[in-house]
Amino acid sequence: MKYFMTDIHGDARGMKLLLEHAKIDFSRDQIVFGGDMIDRGKESAEVIRFIKSLVDTYSNNVHALIGNHEEMMADYYRYDDKTWIHNGGCETIDSFNYSFVDESNRLAYIEWAYSLPMIFEDDQYVYTHAGLNLHEPLNMQSRDILWMAESDFYSIPRDSLLALTNNKPIVHGHTPVEIIYFDEVRLNCDMGSNTNSVEGESGLGLVNLTEMCVYVYMQGQKKIEKRKIVQI
Structure with a gap:
Protein backbone atom coordinates (compact mmCIF):
# COMPACT_ATOMS: atom_id res chain seq x y z
CA MET A 1 0.00 0.00 0.00
CA LYS A 2 1.04 3.60 -0.59
CA TYR A 3 -0.06 6.39 1.74
CA PHE A 4 0.35 10.16 1.99
CA MET A 5 -0.24 12.48 4.95
CA THR A 6 0.41 16.20 4.89
CA ASP A 7 -0.14 19.40 6.88
CA ILE A 8 -0.51 17.66 10.23
CA HIS A 9 0.00 20.99 12.04
CA GLY A 10 0.70 19.68 15.48
CA ASP A 11 -2.07 17.07 15.78
CA ALA A 12 -0.12 14.08 17.10
CA ARG A 13 -3.27 12.40 18.41
CA GLY A 14 -5.06 12.52 15.07
CA MET A 15 -1.95 11.41 13.21
CA LYS A 16 -1.46 8.32 15.39
CA LEU A 17 -5.15 7.41 15.35
CA LEU A 18 -5.20 7.49 11.55
CA LEU A 19 -2.05 5.42 11.19
CA GLU A 20 -3.45 2.83 13.61
CA HIS A 21 -6.86 2.87 11.92
CA ALA A 22 -5.31 2.11 8.53
CA LYS A 23 -3.22 -0.69 10.06
CA ILE A 24 -0.12 0.49 8.22
CA ASP A 25 2.80 -1.92 8.27
CA PHE A 26 5.81 0.38 8.05
CA SER A 27 8.09 -2.53 7.22
CA ARG A 28 6.08 -3.17 4.07
CA ASP A 29 3.84 -0.20 3.22
CA GLN A 30 5.12 3.13 1.94
CA ILE A 31 4.10 6.45 3.47
CA VAL A 32 5.21 9.98 2.60
CA PHE A 33 4.69 12.88 5.02
CA GLY A 34 4.27 16.03 2.94
CA GLY A 35 5.54 18.76 5.27
CA ASP A 36 3.97 21.26 7.67
CA MET A 37 4.23 18.82 10.54
CA ILE A 38 4.26 21.70 13.02
CA ASP A 39 2.43 24.87 14.19
CA ARG A 40 -1.14 25.74 15.23
CA GLY A 41 -1.70 22.53 17.19
CA LYS A 42 -0.25 21.90 20.64
CA GLU A 43 1.66 18.68 19.87
CA SER A 44 4.25 19.73 17.29
CA ALA A 45 7.18 18.29 19.25
CA GLU A 46 5.54 14.87 19.42
CA VAL A 47 4.67 14.96 15.71
CA ILE A 48 8.27 15.67 14.71
CA ARG A 49 9.69 13.17 17.20
CA PHE A 50 7.35 10.43 15.98
CA ILE A 51 7.92 11.02 12.26
CA LYS A 52 11.70 11.25 12.65
CA SER A 53 11.66 7.97 14.55
CA LEU A 54 9.69 6.32 11.74
CA VAL A 55 12.05 7.70 9.08
CA ASP A 56 15.10 6.53 11.04
CA THR A 57 13.66 3.06 11.62
CA TYR A 58 12.01 2.43 8.24
CA SER A 59 14.14 4.52 5.89
CA ASN A 60 13.17 2.50 2.81
CA ASN A 61 9.42 2.97 3.28
CA VAL A 62 8.86 6.12 5.35
CA HIS A 63 9.76 9.48 3.83
CA ALA A 64 9.30 13.04 5.08
CA LEU A 65 9.37 16.31 3.15
CA ILE A 66 9.86 19.89 4.27
CA GLY A 67 6.96 22.34 4.18
CA ASN A 68 6.92 26.11 4.36
CA HIS A 69 6.23 26.01 8.13
CA GLU A 70 9.44 24.06 8.74
CA GLU A 71 11.27 26.64 6.66
CA MET A 72 9.74 29.49 8.69
CA MET A 73 10.80 27.76 11.90
CA ALA A 74 14.39 27.42 10.72
CA ASP A 75 14.48 31.06 9.60
CA TYR A 76 13.30 32.13 13.05
CA GLY A 89 4.95 29.33 15.72
CA CYS A 90 4.08 30.28 19.31
CA GLU A 91 2.34 26.96 19.90
CA THR A 92 5.36 25.11 18.53
CA ILE A 93 7.79 27.02 20.74
CA ASP A 94 5.73 26.09 23.80
CA SER A 95 5.59 22.45 22.68
CA PHE A 96 9.34 22.29 21.99
CA ASN A 97 10.31 24.00 25.26
CA TYR A 98 8.16 21.53 27.19
CA SER A 99 9.22 18.37 25.34
CA PHE A 100 12.84 19.13 24.42
CA VAL A 101 14.33 20.40 27.66
CA ASP A 102 17.86 20.03 26.33
CA GLU A 103 18.55 22.85 23.85
CA SER A 104 20.92 20.78 21.73
CA ASN A 105 18.24 18.12 21.34
CA ARG A 106 15.69 20.75 20.33
CA LEU A 107 18.03 22.28 17.78
CA ALA A 108 18.81 18.84 16.35
CA TYR A 109 15.13 18.29 15.55
CA ILE A 110 14.88 21.76 14.00
CA GLU A 111 17.91 21.13 11.80
CA TRP A 112 16.54 17.72 10.81
CA ALA A 113 13.23 19.28 9.73
CA TYR A 114 14.96 22.00 7.72
CA SER A 115 17.26 19.50 5.98
CA LEU A 116 14.39 17.37 4.66
CA PRO A 117 14.03 17.14 0.87
CA MET A 118 11.44 19.18 -1.02
CA ILE A 119 10.57 16.34 -3.40
CA PHE A 120 10.26 12.57 -3.24
CA GLU A 121 9.64 10.41 -6.30
CA ASP A 122 8.68 6.77 -6.63
CA ASP A 123 7.66 4.65 -9.60
CA GLN A 124 4.14 6.17 -9.73
CA TYR A 125 4.07 9.65 -8.21
CA VAL A 126 6.02 12.80 -7.45
CA TYR A 127 5.44 14.13 -3.93
CA THR A 128 5.97 17.71 -2.80
CA HIS A 129 4.54 20.13 -0.27
CA ALA A 130 2.80 22.74 -2.42
CA GLY A 131 3.63 22.51 -6.11
CA LEU A 132 6.33 22.50 -8.77
CA ASN A 133 7.95 25.18 -10.90
CA LEU A 134 7.47 24.36 -14.56
CA HIS A 135 10.64 26.20 -15.59
CA GLU A 136 13.05 24.27 -13.37
CA PRO A 137 14.19 20.64 -13.72
CA LEU A 138 12.67 18.32 -11.15
CA ASN A 139 16.01 17.84 -9.41
CA MET A 140 16.78 21.58 -9.33
CA GLN A 141 13.56 23.12 -7.98
CA SER A 142 13.94 26.33 -5.94
CA ARG A 143 12.61 26.67 -2.40
CA ASP A 144 9.85 28.91 -3.76
CA ILE A 145 7.83 25.77 -4.43
CA LEU A 146 7.28 25.40 -0.66
CA TRP A 147 5.06 28.49 -0.82
CA MET A 148 3.36 27.97 -4.18
CA ALA A 149 -0.25 29.10 -4.33
CA GLU A 150 -2.71 26.46 -5.46
CA SER A 151 -4.11 28.86 -8.08
CA ASP A 152 -0.66 29.19 -9.65
CA PHE A 153 0.02 25.47 -9.56
CA TYR A 154 -3.34 24.51 -11.03
CA SER A 155 -3.02 27.10 -13.80
CA ILE A 156 -0.12 25.13 -15.30
CA PRO A 157 -1.28 23.06 -18.30
CA ARG A 158 -1.62 19.39 -17.48
CA ASP A 159 0.55 18.20 -20.37
CA SER A 160 3.34 20.57 -19.35
CA LEU A 161 3.38 19.24 -15.80
CA LEU A 162 3.39 15.62 -16.94
CA ALA A 163 6.30 16.37 -19.25
CA LEU A 164 8.19 17.73 -16.23
CA THR A 165 7.45 14.65 -14.08
CA ASN A 166 7.80 12.00 -16.79
CA ASN A 167 4.04 11.39 -16.75
CA LYS A 168 3.80 10.97 -12.96
CA PRO A 169 0.95 12.75 -11.09
CA ILE A 170 1.92 15.12 -8.28
CA VAL A 171 0.72 14.47 -4.73
CA HIS A 172 0.82 17.56 -2.50
CA GLY A 173 -0.78 19.65 0.24
CA HIS A 174 -0.37 23.25 1.50
CA THR A 175 -3.80 24.64 0.57
CA PRO A 176 -6.69 23.33 2.71
CA VAL A 177 -9.58 21.66 0.90
CA GLU A 178 -12.77 20.05 2.13
CA ILE A 179 -12.95 17.44 -0.64
CA ILE A 180 -9.96 15.77 -2.32
CA TYR A 181 -10.12 15.87 -6.11
CA PHE A 182 -7.80 14.13 -8.56
CA ASP A 183 -7.51 15.56 -12.05
CA GLU A 184 -5.12 12.77 -13.13
CA VAL A 185 -2.22 15.21 -12.69
CA ARG A 186 -2.55 16.82 -9.23
CA LEU A 187 -3.86 15.52 -5.93
CA ASN A 188 -4.21 18.04 -3.07
CA CYS A 189 -4.39 16.16 0.24
CA ASP A 190 -4.48 19.01 2.80
CA MET A 191 -7.72 18.57 4.77
CA GLY A 192 -7.19 21.70 6.89
CA SER A 193 -5.83 20.32 10.16
CA ASN A 194 -6.13 22.83 13.01
CA THR A 195 -7.26 25.64 10.74
CA ASN A 196 -10.48 27.52 10.08
CA SER A 197 -9.64 28.16 6.44
CA VAL A 198 -11.86 25.38 5.12
CA GLU A 199 -15.62 25.27 4.98
CA GLY A 200 -17.03 22.99 7.65
CA GLU A 201 -15.02 21.18 10.29
CA SER A 202 -11.24 21.00 10.11
CA GLY A 203 -9.68 17.58 9.75
CA LEU A 204 -6.51 15.63 9.12
CA GLY A 205 -6.34 13.24 6.20
CA LEU A 206 -4.48 10.00 5.53
CA VAL A 207 -4.69 9.26 1.81
CA ASN A 208 -4.52 5.67 0.60
CA LEU A 209 -3.11 6.11 -2.89
CA THR A 210 -3.44 2.44 -3.71
CA GLU A 211 -7.19 2.36 -3.14
CA MET A 212 -7.79 6.07 -3.90
CA CYS A 213 -9.59 6.84 -0.67
CA VAL A 214 -8.90 9.04 2.35
CA TYR A 215 -9.36 8.50 6.07
CA VAL A 216 -10.25 11.82 7.69
CA TYR A 217 -9.89 12.46 11.42
CA MET A 218 -12.58 15.04 12.23
CA GLN A 219 -10.91 17.06 14.95
CA GLY A 220 -14.05 18.55 16.47
CA GLN A 221 -16.02 15.31 16.59
CA LYS A 222 -12.93 13.18 17.31
CA LYS A 223 -13.97 10.50 14.86
CA ILE A 224 -12.62 9.02 11.63
CA GLU A 225 -14.49 8.98 8.33
CA LYS A 226 -13.60 7.13 5.14
CA ARG A 227 -14.19 9.05 1.92
CA LYS A 228 -13.61 8.37 -1.74
CA ILE A 229 -11.29 10.60 -3.72
CA VAL A 230 -13.24 12.36 -6.45
CA GLN A 231 -11.70 11.84 -9.89
CA ILE A 232 -12.39 14.61 -12.40
Missing part, protein backbone atom coordinates in the same frame (compact mmCIF):
# COMPACT_ATOMS: atom_id res chain seq x y z
CA TYR A 77 16.07 30.25 14.85
CA ARG A 78 18.74 31.07 12.29
CA TYR A 79 17.95 34.67 11.41
CA ASP A 80 15.40 35.78 14.03
CA ASP A 81 12.78 36.14 11.26
CA LYS A 82 9.49 36.77 13.08
CA THR A 83 7.26 35.56 10.23
CA TRP A 84 6.92 32.19 11.96
CA ILE A 85 5.60 33.76 15.18
CA HIS A 86 2.59 35.15 13.32
CA ASN A 87 1.84 31.82 11.60
CA GLY A 88 1.38 29.38 14.46
Whole structure:
Protein backbone atom coordinates (compact mmCIF):
# COMPACT_ATOMS: atom_id res chain seq x y z
CA MET A 1 0.00 0.00 0.00
CA LYS A 2 1.04 3.60 -0.59
CA TYR A 3 -0.06 6.39 1.74
CA PHE A 4 0.35 10.16 1.99
CA MET A 5 -0.24 12.48 4.95
CA THR A 6 0.41 16.20 4.89
CA ASP A 7 -0.14 19.40 6.88
CA ILE A 8 -0.51 17.66 10.23
CA HIS A 9 0.00 20.99 12.04
CA GLY A 10 0.70 19.68 15.48
CA ASP A 11 -2.07 17.07 15.78
CA ALA A 12 -0.12 14.08 17.10
CA ARG A 13 -3.27 12.40 18.41
CA GLY A 14 -5.06 12.52 15.07
CA MET A 15 -1.95 11.41 13.21
CA LYS A 16 -1.46 8.32 15.39
CA LEU A 17 -5.15 7.41 15.35
CA LEU A 18 -5.20 7.49 11.55
CA LEU A 19 -2.05 5.42 11.19
CA GLU A 20 -3.45 2.83 13.61
CA HIS A 21 -6.86 2.87 11.92
CA ALA A 22 -5.31 2.11 8.53
CA LYS A 23 -3.22 -0.69 10.06
CA ILE A 24 -0.12 0.49 8.22
CA ASP A 25 2.80 -1.92 8.27
CA PHE A 26 5.81 0.38 8.05
CA SER A 27 8.09 -2.53 7.22
CA ARG A 28 6.08 -3.17 4.07
CA ASP A 29 3.84 -0.20 3.22
CA GLN A 30 5.12 3.13 1.94
CA ILE A 31 4.10 6.45 3.47
CA VAL A 32 5.21 9.98 2.60
CA PHE A 33 4.69 12.88 5.02
CA GLY A 34 4.27 16.03 2.94
CA GLY A 35 5.54 18.76 5.27
CA ASP A 36 3.97 21.26 7.67
CA MET A 37 4.23 18.82 10.54
CA ILE A 38 4.26 21.70 13.02
CA ASP A 39 2.43 24.87 14.19
CA ARG A 40 -1.14 25.74 15.23
CA GLY A 41 -1.70 22.53 17.19
CA LYS A 42 -0.25 21.90 20.64
CA GLU A 43 1.66 18.68 19.87
CA SER A 44 4.25 19.73 17.29
CA ALA A 45 7.18 18.29 19.25
CA GLU A 46 5.54 14.87 19.42
CA VAL A 47 4.67 14.96 15.71
CA ILE A 48 8.27 15.67 14.71
CA ARG A 49 9.69 13.17 17.20
CA PHE A 50 7.35 10.43 15.98
CA ILE A 51 7.92 11.02 12.26
CA LYS A 52 11.70 11.25 12.65
CA SER A 53 11.66 7.97 14.55
CA LEU A 54 9.69 6.32 11.74
CA VAL A 55 12.05 7.70 9.08
CA ASP A 56 15.10 6.53 11.04
CA THR A 57 13.66 3.06 11.62
CA TYR A 58 12.01 2.43 8.24
CA SER A 59 14.14 4.52 5.89
CA ASN A 60 13.17 2.50 2.81
CA ASN A 61 9.42 2.97 3.28
CA VAL A 62 8.86 6.12 5.35
CA HIS A 63 9.76 9.48 3.83
CA ALA A 64 9.30 13.04 5.08
CA LEU A 65 9.37 16.31 3.15
CA ILE A 66 9.86 19.89 4.27
CA GLY A 67 6.96 22.34 4.18
CA ASN A 68 6.92 26.11 4.36
CA HIS A 69 6.23 26.01 8.13
CA GLU A 70 9.44 24.06 8.74
CA GLU A 71 11.27 26.64 6.66
CA MET A 72 9.74 29.49 8.69
CA MET A 73 10.80 27.76 11.90
CA ALA A 74 14.39 27.42 10.72
CA ASP A 75 14.48 31.06 9.60
CA TYR A 76 13.30 32.13 13.05
CA TYR A 77 16.07 30.25 14.85
CA ARG A 78 18.74 31.07 12.29
CA TYR A 79 17.95 34.67 11.41
CA ASP A 80 15.40 35.78 14.03
CA ASP A 81 12.78 36.14 11.26
CA LYS A 82 9.49 36.77 13.08
CA THR A 83 7.26 35.56 10.23
CA TRP A 84 6.92 32.19 11.96
CA ILE A 85 5.60 33.76 15.18
CA HIS A 86 2.59 35.15 13.32
CA ASN A 87 1.84 31.82 11.60
CA GLY A 88 1.38 29.38 14.46
CA GLY A 89 4.95 29.33 15.72
CA CYS A 90 4.08 30.28 19.31
CA GLU A 91 2.34 26.96 19.90
CA THR A 92 5.36 25.11 18.53
CA ILE A 93 7.79 27.02 20.74
CA ASP A 94 5.73 26.09 23.80
CA SER A 95 5.59 22.45 22.68
CA PHE A 96 9.34 22.29 21.99
CA ASN A 97 10.31 24.00 25.26
CA TYR A 98 8.16 21.53 27.19
CA SER A 99 9.22 18.37 25.34
CA PHE A 100 12.84 19.13 24.42
CA VAL A 101 14.33 20.40 27.66
CA ASP A 102 17.86 20.03 26.33
CA GLU A 103 18.55 22.85 23.85
CA SER A 104 20.92 20.78 21.73
CA ASN A 105 18.24 18.12 21.34
CA ARG A 106 15.69 20.75 20.33
CA LEU A 107 18.03 22.28 17.78
CA ALA A 108 18.81 18.84 16.35
CA TYR A 109 15.13 18.29 15.55
CA ILE A 110 14.88 21.76 14.00
CA GLU A 111 17.91 21.13 11.80
CA TRP A 112 16.54 17.72 10.81
CA ALA A 113 13.23 19.28 9.73
CA TYR A 114 14.96 22.00 7.72
CA SER A 115 17.26 19.50 5.98
CA LEU A 116 14.39 17.37 4.66
CA PRO A 117 14.03 17.14 0.87
CA MET A 118 11.44 19.18 -1.02
CA ILE A 119 10.57 16.34 -3.40
CA PHE A 120 10.26 12.57 -3.24
CA GLU A 121 9.64 10.41 -6.30
CA ASP A 122 8.68 6.77 -6.63
CA ASP A 123 7.66 4.65 -9.60
CA GLN A 124 4.14 6.17 -9.73
CA TYR A 125 4.07 9.65 -8.21
CA VAL A 126 6.02 12.80 -7.45
CA TYR A 127 5.44 14.13 -3.93
CA THR A 128 5.97 17.71 -2.80
CA HIS A 129 4.54 20.13 -0.27
CA ALA A 130 2.80 22.74 -2.42
CA GLY A 131 3.63 22.51 -6.11
CA LEU A 132 6.33 22.50 -8.77
CA ASN A 133 7.95 25.18 -10.90
CA LEU A 134 7.47 24.36 -14.56
CA HIS A 135 10.64 26.20 -15.59
CA GLU A 136 13.05 24.27 -13.37
CA PRO A 137 14.19 20.64 -13.72
CA LEU A 138 12.67 18.32 -11.15
CA ASN A 139 16.01 17.84 -9.41
CA MET A 140 16.78 21.58 -9.33
CA GLN A 141 13.56 23.12 -7.98
CA SER A 142 13.94 26.33 -5.94
CA ARG A 143 12.61 26.67 -2.40
CA ASP A 144 9.85 28.91 -3.76
CA ILE A 145 7.83 25.77 -4.43
CA LEU A 146 7.28 25.40 -0.66
CA TRP A 147 5.06 28.49 -0.82
CA MET A 148 3.36 27.97 -4.18
CA ALA A 149 -0.25 29.10 -4.33
CA GLU A 150 -2.71 26.46 -5.46
CA SER A 151 -4.11 28.86 -8.08
CA ASP A 152 -0.66 29.19 -9.65
CA PHE A 153 0.02 25.47 -9.56
CA TYR A 154 -3.34 24.51 -11.03
CA SER A 155 -3.02 27.10 -13.80
CA ILE A 156 -0.12 25.13 -15.30
CA PRO A 157 -1.28 23.06 -18.30
CA ARG A 158 -1.62 19.39 -17.48
CA ASP A 159 0.55 18.20 -20.37
CA SER A 160 3.34 20.57 -19.35
CA LEU A 161 3.38 19.24 -15.80
CA LEU A 162 3.39 15.62 -16.94
CA ALA A 163 6.30 16.37 -19.25
CA LEU A 164 8.19 17.73 -16.23
CA THR A 165 7.45 14.65 -14.08
CA ASN A 166 7.80 12.00 -16.79
CA ASN A 167 4.04 11.39 -16.75
CA LYS A 168 3.80 10.97 -12.96
CA PRO A 169 0.95 12.75 -11.09
CA ILE A 170 1.92 15.12 -8.28
CA VAL A 171 0.72 14.47 -4.73
CA HIS A 172 0.82 17.56 -2.50
CA GLY A 173 -0.78 19.65 0.24
CA HIS A 174 -0.37 23.25 1.50
CA THR A 175 -3.80 24.64 0.57
CA PRO A 176 -6.69 23.33 2.71
CA VAL A 177 -9.58 21.66 0.90
CA GLU A 178 -12.77 20.05 2.13
CA ILE A 179 -12.95 17.44 -0.64
CA ILE A 180 -9.96 15.77 -2.32
CA TYR A 181 -10.12 15.87 -6.11
CA PHE A 182 -7.80 14.13 -8.56
CA ASP A 183 -7.51 15.56 -12.05
CA GLU A 184 -5.12 12.77 -13.13
CA VAL A 185 -2.22 15.21 -12.69
CA ARG A 186 -2.55 16.82 -9.23
CA LEU A 187 -3.86 15.52 -5.93
CA ASN A 188 -4.21 18.04 -3.07
CA CYS A 189 -4.39 16.16 0.24
CA ASP A 190 -4.48 19.01 2.80
CA MET A 191 -7.72 18.57 4.77
CA GLY A 192 -7.19 21.70 6.89
CA SER A 193 -5.83 20.32 10.16
CA ASN A 194 -6.13 22.83 13.01
CA THR A 195 -7.26 25.64 10.74
CA ASN A 196 -10.48 27.52 10.08
CA SER A 197 -9.64 28.16 6.44
CA VAL A 198 -11.86 25.38 5.12
CA GLU A 199 -15.62 25.27 4.98
CA GLY A 200 -17.03 22.99 7.65
CA GLU A 201 -15.02 21.18 10.29
CA SER A 202 -11.24 21.00 10.11
CA GLY A 203 -9.68 17.58 9.75
CA LEU A 204 -6.51 15.63 9.12
CA GLY A 205 -6.34 13.24 6.20
CA LEU A 206 -4.48 10.00 5.53
CA VAL A 207 -4.69 9.26 1.81
CA ASN A 208 -4.52 5.67 0.60
CA LEU A 209 -3.11 6.11 -2.89
CA THR A 210 -3.44 2.44 -3.71
CA GLU A 211 -7.19 2.36 -3.14
CA MET A 212 -7.79 6.07 -3.90
CA CYS A 213 -9.59 6.84 -0.67
CA VAL A 214 -8.90 9.04 2.35
CA TYR A 215 -9.36 8.50 6.07
CA VAL A 216 -10.25 11.82 7.69
CA TYR A 217 -9.89 12.46 11.42
CA MET A 218 -12.58 15.04 12.23
CA GLN A 219 -10.91 17.06 14.95
CA GLY A 220 -14.05 18.55 16.47
CA GLN A 221 -16.02 15.31 16.59
CA LYS A 222 -12.93 13.18 17.31
CA LYS A 223 -13.97 10.50 14.86
CA ILE A 224 -12.62 9.02 11.63
CA GLU A 225 -14.49 8.98 8.33
CA LYS A 226 -13.60 7.13 5.14
CA ARG A 227 -14.19 9.05 1.92
CA LYS A 228 -13.61 8.37 -1.74
CA ILE A 229 -11.29 10.60 -3.72
CA VAL A 230 -13.24 12.36 -6.45
CA GLN A 231 -11.70 11.84 -9.89
CA ILE A 232 -12.39 14.61 -12.40
